[in-house]
Amino acid sequence: MDKIKIGLVGLGTVGSSVLKMITENSDKVQNITGRSLSVKTVVIRDVAKHQNQVPAGVTVTTDLNAIINDPEIKIAVEVMGGVHPAKEVITKLLNAKKHVVTANKDLIASAGEELAAIAKHNHCDLMYEASVAGGIPILRTIVTSFAADYITEVKGIVNGTTNYILTQMQRKNWSYDLALAKAQELGFAESDPTNDVEGIDAAYKMIILSQFSYGTHLKLANMSVEGISTIQQSDVQQADAFGYTIKLLGISRRIDDGVFAEVGPVLVPKDHPLATINNENNAVMVTGQAVGETLFYGRGAGGLPTANSVLSDIVSVTKNIVLGTTGNSFNNYQSKVGKVDLNNVIYPYYLSLNMLDVPGQMLKFTQIMTQIGASFSRIVQTSTDGQTARVVIITHEMSKVQLHDLKQQLLAVDTMSLLAAYKVL
Known part of the structure; x- marks a missing residue:
């Protein structure tokens, strides 16, 4: 032969x-x-x-x-x-x-x-x-098995380094720095982990997944990309108390005539399949109009x-x-998509704030939420040192525009600061 x-x-x-x-x-x-x-x-x-x-x-x-x-x-x-x-x-x-x-x-x-x-x-x-x-055959599956389906969303855990770190922070109550050091020791993280921990590696993968799923090429510069290096152990514990685990997710969705994609920490309900993906493992969830939700799981690196x-x-x-059939593109799907109106990108959000521990601060925050047309479903004051208090909130659904307006208004208030704002799946 x-x-x-x-x-x-x-x-x-x-x-x-x-x-x-x-x-x-x-x-x-x-x-x-x-x-x-x-x-x-x-x-x-x-x-x-x-x-x-x-x-x-x-x-x-x-x-x-x-x-x-x-x-x-x-x-x-x-x-x-x-x-x-x-x-x-x-x-x-x-x-x-x-x-x-x-x-x-x-x-x-x-x-x-x-x-x-x-x-x-x-x-x-x-x-x-x-x-x-890594070892998950996701691209060829999208090309072949989803060839006749209309994919509406692709989301998942596509970086093993960050998933290992977040798993240790939740399971062992380790700090971010300790979990990163252990990941480096085990070979799950590079000596310079920037691309992984700041979400850049995951963003590159979401660009490729979006190309295969929607036929459009997204640009890294146009994506919102947030990593895990600023996640606090207190937020991991509070998310757990609320019934969630924090995962770094890449999410790309069809919205109206466009495609929206971003990478960032997300609160995932504990009964959601992605919440069960731990350590260095990866999982990609593909949603098609015909097939519904499908999950592909395996080792994402190594x-x-x-x-x-x-x-x-x-x-x-x-x-x-x-x-004799060489010369064909791995992915032939090409499609024009329009722009996404950020008013239509809607999620609940987990907000962690530091406030001056004096009367009237929650009223001030509630007034800001009212001005931007948003509301919250859960609120907890988790700690106080006598001068400042940490307040954690889960909002009802709000748009990217409302979130941006909230951040801008909080910048103008010298008695409170926004520590974290994570999507809730």
Whole structure:
């Protein structure tokens, strides 16, 4: 049988797992596709560091041209990460007529359309299932299983680092700093965790999910993105007392003729499926008009889960090579959407405020809520030091415009300050 030879760019956690899975699962892949897979060349920065990880017969080099100029290599796998030089590397590979599989969500979210156009021009496949939710096969599921359905909402926990941290804050009453340190110790968080804990990683994934679900490309600059670094243990405990758990959710919804997407901490009812997703696990909930709510759950990060999604892309490309159907976009769905009126983006909100502990403060706050046309359903004064009091409120449904007006009015009041404002699912 013919062999499909592969070039691998990067040999970190995911790259080494891809190499392992191709080596160990070659018989099953051959049975499915009629072709056997083998890694011929690995391109890395430091050959000496990784030489012992690579099986005999595999070329290890720092020169990308070893893949570009090799006619035997049909598929290139990019697992180096980052936007640059990964974008330039993938562009060169596509222009050399190599099919490309990548796990690079930052790159796909920011330059996916451009790279897809280059792939199409060269009649090449560009696959990136592993760019969202690690081992969960969510993108291909949306493309195939939801092809005839009208998706109205996609929401979920799409970052394992933040989910691990929030799980420890709730279960063990750890502070944010302690939970982050433990996540770093266990390898769930990078030494610089900014992209994860500030919600940027989740936002990139929601951009890709929205592209597949609604056929529109959202821009990071137009999204509201809030992370978890300012969440206080007191809010975690109060949410728990109210019957909720705090999760960092990405949410994208069709509203009227537009699509609205954002990332931020959300109070999730304890009986909601997403409230049960803990530690480094991910879950994506897709709502379609026909099928209703569906939930996809699994490990969202780690070498082997991500490598499994990479390998599923490699198998898909291999099938396309065999059938002579390469060059089609991973996602062909394109749709024009209008702008969303923020008056129509409506949720209840959890508000945590610090107030001067003197008579008249709650009256003042109630007057502000009345002025913006909002009201609240629950209110608790949780603590006082004799000078200031912490007050926690859950509002009735209010719009993004009302929330913005509330924040602006509170800025003008020197006797109270807004500590947190989180959506309530």
